[in-house]
Each structure stands twice: as C-alpha cells, then as structure tokens.
Amino acid sequence: MTVDITDIDTLIIGAGQAGIAMSEHLTRQDVPHLVLEKNRIAEAWRSVRWDSLVANGPAWHDRFPGMNFPNADADSFVPKDKVAEYFEAYVDKFHVPVRTGVEVHRVERNKGTSGFTVETSDGIFNAQRVVSATGPFQIPVxxxxxxxxxxxxxxxxxxxxxxxxxxxxxxxxxxxxxxxxxxxxxxxxxxxxxxxxxxxxxxxxxxxxxxxxxxxxxxxxxxxxxxxxxxxxxxxxxxxxxxxxxxxxxxxxxxxxxxxxxxxxxxxxxxxxxxxxxxxxxxxxxxxxxxxxxxxxxxxxxxxxxxxxxxxxxxxxxxxxxxxxxxxxxxxxxxxxxxxxxATGYATDYNWLKVDAFDENNQPKHHRGVSSEPGVYFLGLPWLSRRGSTFIWGVWHDAKYIADQIVIQRQYQQYRNEV
Known part of the structure; x- marks a missing residue:
C-alpha cells in the first residue's frame, strides 16, 4: 500500500505563542513551513486557566511587537480569553499556516537521507527541520x-x-x-x-x-x-x-x-x-x-x-x-x-520526539533553543536564552534567533559547488 507523505522544510509543533512567533519569523525569511496544533490556537489560554485570570503583565508589554491588543488600555491587564483572541487575530494578520486538530505521534530521524519522518493523526510528513514549540506547561504535576x-x-x-x-x-x-x-x-x-x-x-x-x-x-x-x-x-x-x-x-x-x-x-x-x-x-x-x-x-x-x-x-x-x-x-x-x-507546576512530555536531544533527566539539550540533534529546535522553555524567554514578548525574540539559525543551515544545505 502506498503511503502519502507530505514534504515540508520546517514543521512547527504547537500553535501557542511560541509556535505563532516562530511562524512569523520564518515567513519573513521565506522559509516554507507548517504549524501543527492538536487542539485550538492558544489552547492553554483557553482551557488550562481559571475563569478570572488576566495577563501578568500590562498590555503595552505582554504582546508581540507587530500588533497591539485591540480595545485595551496600554496599562491594563488583559483577560485570558482576550489573549487567546489576540493570538487568533495575529495568525490571521500574518497568515500563519496553522493546521489545528492534528496530533503529532512520533518524530524520528531519517536513515540514509536528511530530515525527519513525522507521524501525525493527519498523515506522515517528511520535514528537514522540526521546532518543538509545545512549551513548559504540558503535564500538570x-x-x-x-x-x-x-x-x-x-x-x-x-x-x-x-x-x-x-x-x-x-x-x-x-x-x-x-x-x-x-x-x-x-x-x-x-x-x-x-x-x-x-x-x-x-x-x-x-x-x-x-x-x-x-x-x-x-x-x-x-x-x-x-x-x-x-x-x-x-x-x-x-x-x-x-x-x-x-x-x-x-x-x-x-x-x-x-x-x-x-x-x-x-x-x-x-x-x-x-x-x-x-x-x-x-x-x-x-x-x-x-x-x-x-x-x-x-x-x-x-x-x-x-x-x-x-x-x-x-x-x-x-x-x-x-x-x-x-x-x-x-x-x-x-x-x-x-x-x-x-499549584505545583508542570512537567514536559517529549515521548513523541525520538531523537538524541535529551539529557539523562529527559530534559532538552540545547543552546538558545538549538538542540544537540541537528535540525531539532526548542522554543518557549524557561530560561531558553534569558529570563524573559517564557513571556509573550520574550518568546518572540527567541524565535527570531532560531529562525536565523534555520536560515543559515538552509543556506549551507542549498550550496552547490559548481567549480
């Protein structure tokens, strides 16, 4: 039986603030990519928060540089549902290629060729690069x-x-x-x-x-x-x-x-x-x-x-x-x-990511999100590059750095010696 495989340059796993920021920067640099999200856009803001929650930072600060919160005083603290709506609007404004309702089951490095085979609930993808943008709030502890x-x-x-x-x-x-x-x-x-x-x-x-x-x-x-x-x-x-x-x-x-x-x-x-x-x-x-x-x-x-x-x-x-x-x-x-x-925090779950990018405690091995496994990147983790890495604006800046590294690697891969 023939299995349809979709080829993509970069696959981003997760359409929260990290995945959306990653997509914006890759779009600006003309890197073909796709964002997969098993639930809805910004799901954590919708269903893993209490009803009265507001953002911990003021609206002028806790946002992406490309868009203000609509109809919000700059010094106000935006309710959680409005934060989720903000990310939805951001996806529309920047034409982020998100496919929701798709769960990633397994990512494994290809043998004898470049890239990774990514098994999902919506078929198989062959990706040259994979960005884990699932964040730190995965398994309540x-x-x-x-x-x-x-x-x-x-x-x-x-x-x-x-x-x-x-x-x-x-x-x-x-x-x-x-x-x-x-x-x-x-x-x-x-x-x-x-x-x-x-x-x-x-x-x-x-x-x-x-x-x-x-x-x-x-x-x-x-x-x-x-x-x-x-x-x-x-x-x-x-x-x-x-x-x-x-x-x-x-x-x-x-x-x-x-x-x-x-x-x-x-x-x-x-x-x-x-x-x-x-x-x-x-x-x-x-x-x-x-x-x-x-x-x-x-x-x-x-x-x-x-x-x-x-x-x-x-x-x-x-x-x-x-x-x-x-x-x-x-x-x-x-x-x-x-x-x-x-209120005792969360653990991460990378059972789906079958690559050599983790230490003995199953924590990602990386420098500023560039992992020890070439072609695998992490985004949205605490202290990824700085104190602000888990905040809305901080993850945007981390994503820019990772996007730059992806562009550099693509340039090397596309080099042809014609001498």
Missing part, C-alpha cells in the same frame, strides 16, 4: 505526597476554574507562585476558609515610582539575564495583574484572612505537616522585593529621572501571627478542609 483520601476533592491548578466548582468547606492551596496566590486570594474573597502553603519565592513590586515592574526589569537589564541564579531553579515568582494589578504581600494576605503555612511536607491519617520555613520564605521574598526597590532608586538617581518618590513602599507590615507562631501540623477534617488545589 501533583506530588507523590498527595493523600489518597477519596473524600477530599483534589485538583491541579490547571483544572481550577472558579470557586463554585469546589464543594462546601475549606480549601488548602499548595504552591504560592502567581497561580497559587491568585487562586487562594479569589477563594478567600469568595468566602472560603483558605490555607496557603508558601515555599521559596520572588515577589517583585507590581509597580514602583510610577512604573510597572516589567519596565524596571527592562531598564535594569534583568529580563536579559542569561541564566538562572544557582539554587533558584525552583523559586517561583509571585506577581499578579488581578484587581488592576497589585503587589503580592503575604503579610497583607494574612491580615486579609488567608491562613499561611510553610511548605507542605507530608500527609498521614488525615494530618498534614508543614516545614517550619514560612517566616524564612516570606523574609527572603521581602529581600528580593526591597533589593529591586533599591536598584530602581539608584537607576533614577543615576539617570536624573523625575519620578515620584514612594517611601511607603519600603515599609513592611509587622509579622503576622502565622509567622511568629507557625502552624506545623493540622488535622484536615477538624479544620473543615474538603478541597486541595495543587
């Missing part, structure tokens, strides 16, 4: 310590939508990055008794002296930091655009009525135990916050900027009871906790 208690309603934050989906009773949110804090705050405001398990984190000011923190990270060169700091691989960033944008302050959240506890250590017989590290985690976050304020003040002084002073931003609230007398263990039933939301 719930740690093995999760209690095996049927009466507890447990979900990952990827499955959380709104307070109404939870049963009556208190809630424990584990993980205090941007997702965990925003979900815990929303549940507490909805009248739930909420316990938030807080681990190590950075917490930049939402704004300072009239400028959003994304502006400060830009002018201070922090977005372009080329590598993560040692020991901070698992430190999350607590920042939010909710309620018009507001600095996350754990002391303020405690005063608001959120019950803060340290990192979750174990569950046994209905009892949860916490590390005695809540105060240390919050104070380390404070140090991160204050250090950015200090750098911003120095930048203003050195550059003679006329920005309003904000001395109150340097004043921290007193340590709440949860820091001075921390809860180290708790009986879930006695506290009326009926739900646990695990």
């Amino acid at each position: 719930i740690p093995a310590i999760a209690p095996k208690t049927p009466e507890l309603y447990q979900i990952h934050s990827a499955k959380y939508r709104n307070p109404e989906q939870l049963p009556e009773g208190g809630v424990m949110v584990i993980g205090a990055g941007s997702s965990g804090v925003q979900i815990a705050d929303e549940l507490q405001r909805a009248g739930k008794e909420v316990y938030l398990s807080v681990g190590p984190h950075d917490r930049p000011p939402r704004s300072y002296r009239g400028r959003d923190f994304v502006w400060w990270l830009g002018v201070l060169g922090l977005w372009d930091a080329a590598a993560n700091e040692p020991g901070k691989e698992h430190v999350t960033i607590a920042v939010s655009g909710a309620h018009g944008g507001k600095t996350i302050d754990f002391r303020e959240l405690a005063n608001q009525g959120l019950n803060l506890v340290g990192r979750t250590e174990s569950f046994s017989n209905g009892v949860v135990r916490f590390n005695n590290d809540l105060a240390a985690n919050i104070k380390a976050g404070d140090d991160n916050y204050l250090s950015l304020l200090a750098r911003a003040d120095a930048y203003i002084a050195n550059n003679g900027l006329d920005l309003p002073e904000e001395p109150e931003a340097h004043t921290l609230l007193p340590d709440p009871e949860c820091m001075t007398n921390p809860i180290l263990e708790m009986n879930l039933a006695e506290k009326g906790i009926t739900s646990i939301i695990w």
Whole structure:
C-alpha cells in the first residue's frame, strides 16, 4: 500500500505563542513551513486557566511587537480569553499556516537521507527541520505526597476554574507562585476558609515610582539575564495583574484572612505537616522585593529621572501571627478542609520526539533553543536564552534567533559547488 507523505522544510509543533512567533519569523525569511496544533490556537489560554485570570503583565508589554491588543488600555491587564483572541487575530494578520486538530505521534530521524519522518493523526510528513514549540506547561504535576483520601476533592491548578466548582468547606492551596496566590486570594474573597502553603519565592513590586515592574526589569537589564541564579531553579515568582494589578504581600494576605503555612511536607491519617520555613520564605521574598526597590532608586538617581518618590513602599507590615507562631501540623477534617488545589507546576512530555536531544533527566539539550540533534529546535522553555524567554514578548525574540539559525543551515544545505 502506498503511503502519502507530505514534504515540508520546517514543521512547527504547537500553535501557542511560541509556535505563532516562530511562524512569523520564518515567513519573513521565506522559509516554507507548517504549524501543527492538536487542539485550538492558544489552547492553554483557553482551557488550562481559571475563569478570572488576566495577563501578568500590562498590555503595552505582554504582546508581540507587530500588533497591539485591540480595545485595551496600554496599562491594563488583559483577560485570558482576550489573549487567546489576540493570538487568533495575529495568525490571521500574518497568515500563519496553522493546521489545528492534528496530533503529532512520533518524530524520528531519517536513515540514509536528511530530515525527519513525522507521524501525525493527519498523515506522515517528511520535514528537514522540526521546532518543538509545545512549551513548559504540558503535564500538570501533583506530588507523590498527595493523600489518597477519596473524600477530599483534589485538583491541579490547571483544572481550577472558579470557586463554585469546589464543594462546601475549606480549601488548602499548595504552591504560592502567581497561580497559587491568585487562586487562594479569589477563594478567600469568595468566602472560603483558605490555607496557603508558601515555599521559596520572588515577589517583585507590581509597580514602583510610577512604573510597572516589567519596565524596571527592562531598564535594569534583568529580563536579559542569561541564566538562572544557582539554587533558584525552583523559586517561583509571585506577581499578579488581578484587581488592576497589585503587589503580592503575604503579610497583607494574612491580615486579609488567608491562613499561611510553610511548605507542605507530608500527609498521614488525615494530618498534614508543614516545614517550619514560612517566616524564612516570606523574609527572603521581602529581600528580593526591597533589593529591586533599591536598584530602581539608584537607576533614577543615576539617570536624573523625575519620578515620584514612594517611601511607603519600603515599609513592611509587622509579622503576622502565622509567622511568629507557625502552624506545623493540622488535622484536615477538624479544620473543615474538603478541597486541595495543587499549584505545583508542570512537567514536559517529549515521548513523541525520538531523537538524541535529551539529557539523562529527559530534559532538552540545547543552546538558545538549538538542540544537540541537528535540525531539532526548542522554543518557549524557561530560561531558553534569558529570563524573559517564557513571556509573550520574550518568546518572540527567541524565535527570531532560531529562525536565523534555520536560515543559515538552509543556506549551507542549498550550496552547490559548481567549480
């Protein structure tokens, strides 16, 4: 039986922000390509986010350079559905060749000839190059310590939508990055008794002296930091655009009525135990916050900027009871906790990519997205080239670099010695 095979120069897997950015740059350089997406365009913004989520950065910043958010104030934080619509409009504007509803099952290097055989739900492709633009948010991770208690309603934050989906009773949110804090705050405001398990984190000011923190990270060169700091691989960033944008302050959240506890250590017989590290985690976050304020003040002084002073931003609230007398263990039933939301991050899944581009931990081996397997590229991963790599604008710049490398390789491949 004859199998139809479609030849393509470059195949991009994933039509989220990474895949769309990659396509734009390849289009500008006349590289024939196709984007395959198993779901819909920007699916993660549609179905792997809670209802009230807004972008973590202002509209003027969290976008691609080629198009503004329509009908949005530049300093506003765009709702998730509008972000998905933005990417759909971007696809139309730049004529991105996306084929949705196509799942990639296997990518394997060809033997005896160049390129890769790509098996999909819509047939087989022969591609000279493959760009994995599937991003870091692939498999929601719930740690093995999760209690095996049927009466507890447990979900990952990827499955959380709104307070109404939870049963009556208190809630424990584990993980205090941007997702965990925003979900815990929303549940507490909805009248739930909420316990938030807080681990190590950075917490930049939402704004300072009239400028959003994304502006400060830009002018201070922090977005372009080329590598993560040692020991901070698992430190999350607590920042939010909710309620018009507001600095996350754990002391303020405690005063608001959120019950803060340290990192979750174990569950046994209905009892949860916490590390005695809540105060240390919050104070380390404070140090991160204050250090950015200090750098911003120095930048203003050195550059003679006329920005309003904000001395109150340097004043921290007193340590709440949860820091001075921390809860180290708790009986879930006695506290009326009926739900646990695990805001504990994601793992990647590259089982479909059968190439020599991974280390012993099955993590991609690459430099700025150019993998150790010639012809395979990664895009949209944390710290791919810089701190900003997972952000909308950051992935656009990473895609430009990878597109340039693809063009260089195509030029070598097309060379013919006619001497």
